[in-house]
Amino acid sequence: MSDINSNIPEGELTNKWTKFKSSVPLVNPSNKRTIEVIIVGSGLAGASAAATLAEMGYKVKCFCFQDSPRRAHSIAAQGGINAAKNYQNDGDSVYRLFYDTIKGGDYRSREANVHRLAEVSTNIIDQCVAQGVPLAREYGGLLDNRSFGGTQVQRTFYAAGQTGQQLLLGAYSALERQIGMGKVEMYTRHEMLEVVKIDGKARGIIARNLITGEIERHFGHAVVLGTGGYGNVFYLSTNAMGSNVTAAWKAHKQGAYFANPCYTQIHPTCIPVSGDHQSKLTLMSESLRNDGRIWVPKKKDDNRKASEIPEDERDYYLERRYPAFGNLVPRDVASRAAKERCDAGYGVGASKLAVYLDFKANTERYGKIEASKSGIHNPDKETCMRLGTEVIKAKYGNLFDMYAQITGENPYETPMRIYPAVHYTMGGLWVDYNLMTSVPGLYCTGEANFSDHGANRLGASALMQGLADGYFVLPYTIGAYLSKEISVKAIPTDHPAFVEAEERAKGILNTLINIKGTKSVDHFHKRLGHIMWEKCGMSRSETGLKQAIEDIRALRAEFWSNVKVPGIAEELNPELEKAGRVADFIELGELMCIDALNRNESCGGHFREEYQTEEGEALRDDEDFAYVAAWEFKEGVNFELHKEELKFENIKVAQRSYK
Amino acid sequence: MSTGNMNLTLKVWRQKNNNTKGALVDYKLAGISPDMSFLEMFDVLNEDLITKGEEPVVFDHDCREGICGMCSMFINGRPHGPKDLVTTCQLHMRSFKDGDTIVVEPWRAAAFPVVKDLTVDRSAFDRVIAAGGFISVNTGNAQDANSLPIPKMQADAAFEAAACIGCGACVATCKNASAMLFVSAKISQLALLPQGQPERYRRVQSMVAQMDAEGFGNCTNTGACEAECPKGISLENIARMNRDFASAKFVSEETI
């Protein structure tokens, strides 16, 4: 059934990576010095790869659109990073992490990739600690762990609610070290606009200097995209305002397949939308579900305040539906359950599109423990709440403060209101085992690729994958390709392929500037987001998707005839940057709907209303859809499907059950 | 598009690029909702300007959840505005009153030249980090993470220093445009951890040298940086840096 080759090494699952590492061709140090690698993106996947490749001796150029590599959106990850260290002695192992990730991904990811991810997970923690990343510790001085959704062990390492920030600053410091040593050339405020292909291989990029508007040509023996996810196709998401699909999409248009674009993660615990002015959504870390209980009133349209609703009139629907995992079910399950309750009329808050996340029970429980620690027996409720609040504050203080800042409500007193929001995209550029796309010499790492999370990503696995790719996988696998490129001299950038790619990029910019229509870029972005959220969001249907495809095509035509981009291309012009990104989002949106329409099953983040069990759980079709849908771009925004069959030889495929 | 009823007068710094002079320009805004973030209020302004065929205001922002450190507005004389411990993106309009006049300027420091309007160039911070704000450990060199126990108090202190988001509010607010809070936070984070010891005295010397070369001012211990830091980075970090610098220059035998 597969018509594409994933290049998974032969042999036992547990030995594949070890064997690969020992047999992959090497590049000798003097050749490395003449080989240039371009890395686009400076988040966990990009910065770690750039630093590591430079340490190995390659000449590296790294690009980011922000003013500093330290600002990449990996920085916003809150909760933690998984690793199969088994420091808690709770039975964790590489196999269990592998198993949980495959199961969490609803059996839509590659066994070999995921096993490799679980294997290197432990190295990541070692590396980060050695870099001085201040992960949380116990009084004994050893590392602390916490639980995350979809698992029954404590394997999540964290740094308060700022794990992503700390890990990114670790990778950033390693990158800056190489920049200081002259081994990485850093291009900040640069946006990649084209991939340059010569004789079928990726040989460089066209980038725009965002300050001057100058279009630059850069050669590389290989190009790595670590450009993050495309959640902003929904306009409102937890992504940064600048997060975009442009680099990946340009690569797609140059022949890189786009895999599983419809797999979108809707995160269950976000702050609800407060009005039309909303520009982005803010996540409340999944770690809150460790101590927060989710509920809605048992009565429809209950307008009482949370505190006035007695215990027996509350529906702790996750605990009710999934007794084994309770509030810690995977994200897709929790999100759909929240939507189900709100759609059925049980939502809370002014918009009725929210559920409560309540810390009261656990605050009291912690209070009791604290009281007995300090010798208070039979403490009254008030004392418990006071002491417990201190514990909650220590664990989640920054998140509570953020919630209070955004909503103007005090979460220590009233339960938080939360609602699902677009958070992560499991889909991305198709890559083989080596993380190489279908364009030779073009690699893709981190969230930008599709590889490890299947149809749903487990909490604390994104940081793991980004760093695994950048520190421990790509630096090995890229050698397999570069070892054959040692005789290729740097290609001068006046090569016709560079000239042509530059013309393409300039052509788009000029077109956008010259439309001089009447509607702003944001206007189109919001409309696209609305279509995507309504028809290709938490639940999808055939009719809805067909309608969405038509709507998006119409929107595309309108965009290209009526968008208004002020200013000129030869200056710092954020509206022009946004216009280019939204143009790509519109094309991607269509592909996402096409992919969702093609996948006649429900799995993970993809829920088709036509395919559900009687209890409303996702109904997979392993017979017909156990494949990766890899789409090839065709002239005139058309797409051709290629299938990579997923073989499960080490795990028994079953219906996911968190009951 | 707006849902609120606040009316505001904005005085916003407009400057085409680093080679031209800038000036404060007045804008009137109506219908602002108190639930908007400060940047969403700017989105409304820009949408208005675009519709009217004028150039929108350029300002830095990205994550809009207070962690990337990109947003950087000097609001009514204070970096990130009137509330403590928040970034501009987390400042909400409920912190202002109907009818207020709000003056918005870019960070001002010789080391942070204005790029356009409210956007400045903070690459000096990156160069300071590149000079020594790291532990020299190549990928693959690490030992098991738990082979090096670190007292919780020290680990927590390192974390608190590491919470810096590199926004530059400390430089912006310091009357001398000094970067010592930023630099000392990174130096402290690594000085507090056992992993950071081998390079401790090299690091403080090279980072301070780079900081000086960038043209930041000198610290006169007013404490404004600590008071305005959105992440509450403590002045104690500066004391620690001063101490380490003295040890490096007058005690350690290593000179760089």
Place this chain on the structure above:
Amino acid sequence: MSGFGNALSSSIGRKYVMGVTGIFLILFLIVHAGINSLIFLDDNGLTFNVGAHFMATNWIIRAGEYVLFLGLLVHIYQAINLTIQNKKARPQTYAVYNGSANSKWYSRSMGLLGTLLLIFLVIHLKDFWVVSRFTGIPTVDANGHEDLYAVMREKFHDPVRVAAYVLLMISLCYHLLHGFASAFQTMGWNHSKYNGIIKGASVWYSIIISILFALMPIAVYTGLIN
């Protein structure tokens, strides 16, 4: 030596210079205030004149005086130097700057306070130091010591001078209020267990020293001591 030179010319090195000279001046003020307080014995300045005589004739003290002047000059020189550098670090100033929201006015005004103190110092040196060291004190007291106390009484009969002295002691108080604790911060003498003590000492020192000095002209002028 080049290592030390480069250390002292760095931003932190310059702070050390300010801090060290500052601490030196702080110590000097204790001695100065201590000896001057002898006037409060109200013995017609006899004990005070003994002290003044000792200060004027002891060779260690005399040598120390040079060091003191040197310290003072370095403190002033470095302050001017730092101020110029700091101005350069922000060539374009803010249209609106709300310093009071985040720091004490006196910590932002050390230059101004210092300049006032410098003006005071010129007057003060002319009033007493020049008299005692160079032009000579015309009278002697009952013990046969040069009667510096008499000079003091004479000078502090002028209400304008008394008012100026008192006002300038207020600026000294504020200068010390910031300078004392600041010197500790600069030297890195910072410890969570001792920070409170340093802060307390800083406040008490500044207030006591300034009040002692301010009381002298007041006491003489009002005849509280005779």
